[in-house]
Amino acid sequence: MYLSRFRMNAARPGTRRLLSSPQSLHAAVMSSFPHLLPTASTNPGTPSDGPRVLWRLDQNAAAEVFLYVVSPDRPDLTHLVEQAGWPAAAAADPDNPGWQTRPYAPFLDRLAQGTTWAFRLTANPVHHIRRKDDEPIKRTAHLTPVHQMAWLLERQERCGFRICEKPDSKRLLPSGTTHKKSAHHGDRYELMVRDQRNLSFAKPRDDNAPGRRPVTLVAVTFDGRLQITDSALLRRTLVQGLGKAKAYGCGLMTLAPAPDTGERNP
Template sequence: MYLSRFRINTRRPGARRLLASPQNLHAAVMSSFPHLLPATSAGPLPSAEGPRVLWRLDHNAAAEVFLYVGSPDRPDLTHLVEQAGWPAAAAADPDNPGWQTRPYAPFLDRLTQDTTWAFRLTANPVHHIRRKDDEPIKRTAHLTPVHQMAWLLDRQERCGFRICEKPNTKRLLPGGTTHQKAVHHGDRYELIVRDQRNLSFAKSRSDNAPGRKPVTLVAVTFDGRLQVTDPDLLRHTLVQGLGKAKAYGCGLMTLAPLPATSERTP
């Protein structure tokens, strides 16, 4: 397993084309692996248990956008440097091809129970509903931060982690509630929801034809702190992804050490 980071030059026309369409960026990411053949427009299908190619965009600022790629094999992002990076700078420094790739397995092997980490996840929080008895069940996006947090909290234990709760001294609301019938997850947990994006794009060029419906999805980014409850389950989550729309930049969770001075609360 490998984890790669590529900074996107947002002023390049090629970068703007990639950022405008998750389908285009998905195709560019999958083109980073010479042995993978595009059998379908959605890319090669992974095995049920093995690691898969995952990617995520981090919009830290208008001119600071990073692409993260988790993959079973080492990627070659030369084409992305040429389209959406700084190719002249990369050519001038042979030791810096324009992206960074690190082996991921040593980090995954070091995960142990009860350790605490900062995490980031971009996901597609959805649920299945039927508005009327005679209607089929439909997959529908969660649109409010409270419901989006609940979506992640419902999955935490079976994914091998637990979201850290704030100590009472850091909570703004008594007991973490807004009123007697609703839990305000944002005040109870070390968890925030940000950067909600309502995406709509054609799945392929042929889908631009009149009458073809575009792909639509809601992607949100979670930042927070977690405690490892089952290292094996968490490793599986990190390499397989969490939730739907993995081909379109959702599902990749990354961990980072907490500052040495931070309070680590379970």
């Protein structure tokens, strides 16, 4: 497994085109792996229990946009440097091709139960509803931070981690929430929901019918602190992703040292 980071040049037209189309960026990411056939780069394919290509965009400022990629194989991002990076700078420095890639397995192997980490996750929080008894069940996005937070909390244990709770001294509300079993989590957890993005694009129809079908999804970014409860489950989450819409920049969780730990990310 490999973890790669590529800084996108926000001043280039190619960057703006990629940022405006998650489908185009998905195709560009998948084109980084020479062994994949063209059909694999344009079609997310079927779910797999093994490692897969995951990616995420982090926009820390208007001119600071990073693309993170987790993949079973080492990527070649030369085409992205040419479209959306600094190709002249990369050509002038053979030791710096324009992106950084490091083996991910040594870091994954160091993850131990009980350790605490800061994390970031971009995900597509959804649920299934039926408005009327005679209507089919429909997958629908969670639109409020309260429900988006609840979506992640419902999945934490099966994914090998537990979101840390704030100490009483840092809570704005008594006990951090209005009620112990309330759906409103108040400020009980060290968890923040930010950067909600409503994505809309068209993709080829799955049944090979003519035309394209519209796709809409909601992506949000979670920042917080977690404690590892099952290191094997968490490793699986980090390499397989969490939730839906993984082909379109959702599902990738990354870890960073928490202030009270001595661990280091690769």
